[in-house]
Amino acid sequence: MDELDAWFPYETYRPYQREMLELAATCARNGGIAMIDAPTGSGKSSIVSALLAERAGKKVIVAVRTISQLTTFIRELELVRSRKRTLAYSYLIGKRSLCPLSGGGDVYRRCEGVKAVSTSLMRERAGTGQLVPSRDPVIIRQMKKLDTQHPIICPYFIKSRVFTGGDGNALRMLPSTTLRNRADRITRERVLPHELREMGAGICPYEMLLLAAQKSDVVVVNYHHLFDDEIRTQLYGSLGIEPHEVHLLIDEAHNCGEVMQGVMNTAISGPALLQAEREILGLRRQLKQAVAVTQIIRNIGDFMEGLRNSHEAEDWFDPSIFDRIVVRGSLYRDLSEVVDDLMQISEHIREKNRAAGEYATTAVEVLTAFMVRLTCSAPDPAFLTVFRRDGDEIVLEVRNIDPSGRLQELARSHHCCILISGTLSPIESFRRYYFGELDVMTKTLPNIFPPSNRMVLCAGDITTAFSMRQNRENTDRIARYITTFASLAGNLAVYFPSYQILETYAGILEGRLSSRNLIVEPKDARDAGDLLKTFLSLPARGSSGILFAVCGGKWSEGLDYRGDLLAGAMVVGLPLAPFNRVRQMTIDYYRHKFGSDGEFISYTLPALNRAEQAIGRVLRAPEDRGMLVFGEKRFLEPRVRSGLPSWIRDEMAECSIDSFAAAVKKWK
Template structure:
């Protein structure tokens, strides 16, 4: 059935109308559209509107999957606008992690599913949810709600929000969810409950994150502290034999690293490891894993929120069930089982959904993501230009500086400090600097402190959602802040800095990952499968982190900002070719004087 309805809630802008048309065509033809579309194009509304148009009149269901809380909220806001503007009977639900919906949790629980399973029979919300479901559903379906609003409604009715939501997925027209809900097989089975992928229009937002997220879902790692925790649990339960067995497994782990220096690593053979575990335990690995699961329940029944023994069972199960597309290694008493192929999870999903849209501002090159994710032949690849005036942004590369390890010195750190100070102090408004690592950021910070004319705010490793929001709130309403962050960190993507909050963004270096065993395995695997090992496994991922960080400043057609790439390697061919069309023609320029003219022109 072709489109007879138009539920797009705005007047399409330049380039946005192309995206909207391509999305409608792809959905109508049952195709997969993978689109690189710049920040500010309006991808959320331009993908949701045609998906809703088709789904409501063709018995399809829309799943909007995103890895970022800010995009989750934007999708709900957009759907509310569509429903109200066109007076639609549109049923929308917002699915987030099970733990985030639980009113009994005040802090993060490391293995919430096991925690919940043990307490299910005594949970007042679980036992009450069937009696209160209908009353809660009416409010949930009345208007598209954010997850925290759904949680509050269910609390008021004494119902389990997670059970209410998963029970009504089949009645919803649109489900806004996390990647896990559609790409993690066991969670997908729980969510769909008999529904088929062929009836789903799948939209994947921030799709550049999907390959790594899929690999993470398949990967696992365990360290000596987990085994020590398991030994302590066995001691508390007075399971003496298990305590001895776990102690011997810890000794085996230590033997594996006796020939390694600190921070060194080595491959671990899958079958040889299994054989040694079976020798230590005197039983088949499957039987040992089953026993660990049972004991893990005993630990949780003691009232603990987490079981190290259960955690060991999960890791050993992953180790045994993983196939050849994995890198297995040990480093610093941490044993790792890392997936190399995201397509193991994604290929089957995209081959079965009715239609799909994958979109991001940093899908460079688009065909790489098509290959990595195993997208089917019905996939259409598209790239869109920025709808914003080119004169509103000033992009240059700074000469004479690089973060190459062999070039790092006190002199080089000082050069970076001087050049950053020069740019920040002529920027008329807030600035942000993104570094390749926390170590590099801290080193340069020592020189910046006291020299810049702005208040410095710094990203910290493993920031909580609340800490990140507090930091961003400090920027709002201030016009003299210098934000320091790390490429690939909490602040380089997935945050909303709208309203031209940043007038300059400085990118320090290229965030290349040290070529460790995981990277080498990834490069080798992609070379064998795609003949593009170093590109797909090394260069493009680093350059896409640069693009994500650079995208923090230009968020609308009225925003104006300078982007300074501080590493001369950016102009080298192997790096420059990784950049999209908007970055072509880069010049090596000492930036401070040129930027002063840019700000004089735009801000007077």
């Protein structure tokens, strides 16, 4: 038995799984970057076994996007631990869901503020001999007097710390016995996210997880722990590691580009601008820069008002014109001087609010972040300055269109970085998009689920292309496809390119599908969870429904519709992003970078991935059975079809509305 077999937690390997794990082990042993495209059921989560087999003293960090993906790795690591009893693993989730301290504002900022004040207080009291802060009468009185809505100290953090030293020796702040014991339990026992509040009762749950992570061989983190440079630097510092000491595994890696762009994008809205002006006007007597910056804010407001004359929902604006208009008639020569003053004002407000127990992000800080990004990115073609309409408001945005630079820095800084997903297809396109000409190992696995359990069809006589959206015959035919598809038994899902198109067909078909428990994805995320639970509960009640959702929306990715929860999926249209000047500028950028492949990588590839994610909700296990329908003739075009996974390309049959009806009848 070799080292890989020793860590692999199953009796046998799935088809092609051993090859995938050997590639990961080679990457871990030698260092470098690897990308693996492996459909659902390939056993991707077992790659963590390969990284452990080649750990050589390094820490394994797994980055996931959702709680369901975290749970998958908890299950996998428990199986590994059944073979390797000494394995210690833990995970970190966001403070927002963990923090027991009440109060408003940003939870991360609140945590930073109350920890700083609590640490100062505890250290001062330890100097008088009070080495157990939670038993110190002075600190106990402070905790009893705490304003719960505006806390300046944290009782949970205080109960998580003790001191050693004193009497001439240097004081050291250490984890309390309670914190250490519970952190040890985290590394030794299976503890699920919903159990953390109870396990961390009375102490800081995040400190408990962080201490467990320090002691662990494997740590599972969420995306923002990894992709945000500041958060990652703080995390690695807390864990006492450097990136080159880490084997990094990124799950659902088709999201990497979008997530990294989200970290780098900044925006400012009209209401936020007005609030920033009010915040600064209140400082006129304290800060000499306040009056001058107020003029700048009003100039930005005038610039935004001028954009209302545009008929576009989204468009590019020239940053050099913005610069001239914003500093015109002011005391500033250029935006860099404005940014300097804004940063000073932001820091003043932040410190003032922290002292008062206020932790909300101020509008001045939002404006400052926008202006800093705008000035820093002005010469960088990987960023565009964009305005868009949000209802009646104009929003200015600095938008990243190429995340590859930051992704390359992230991957190369670690000893090894392995990206895995079931939809990294075509993998060569994703490799170029993420890593350009870097040396990257790649592997694509075939779909091992039985083809007899699925039917893949593509409509050759319908489209949602803009030029055909007002065509009555095309619209009626799309409606017929959907109603025919709805005649299948079981829960079904129909995915659309946008909410606008979804609402069009929901309006057309609401009456015809009234007997099918039609559930429509809402724009407001607050209502989405309960509606989805209703849909998923139908089979257990002997019923079924049909889901109308948006590709790339809340119900199209990261969810497991196993067994009878979903019997078929249909994607209506090719879910391309709306075409406008911003999109054309993005395409031009990638054409310059990649030549003839630039448009496919920047425009078509994201649309294909959204469609694959939606279609992929159906078949989550070998025994699952379902019909997969691409309701768009553009999927048959050679360049588009070539971007689909090989199993879809090989099995997808063209149909007309009549042959589709026959196929549905036969599939029943």
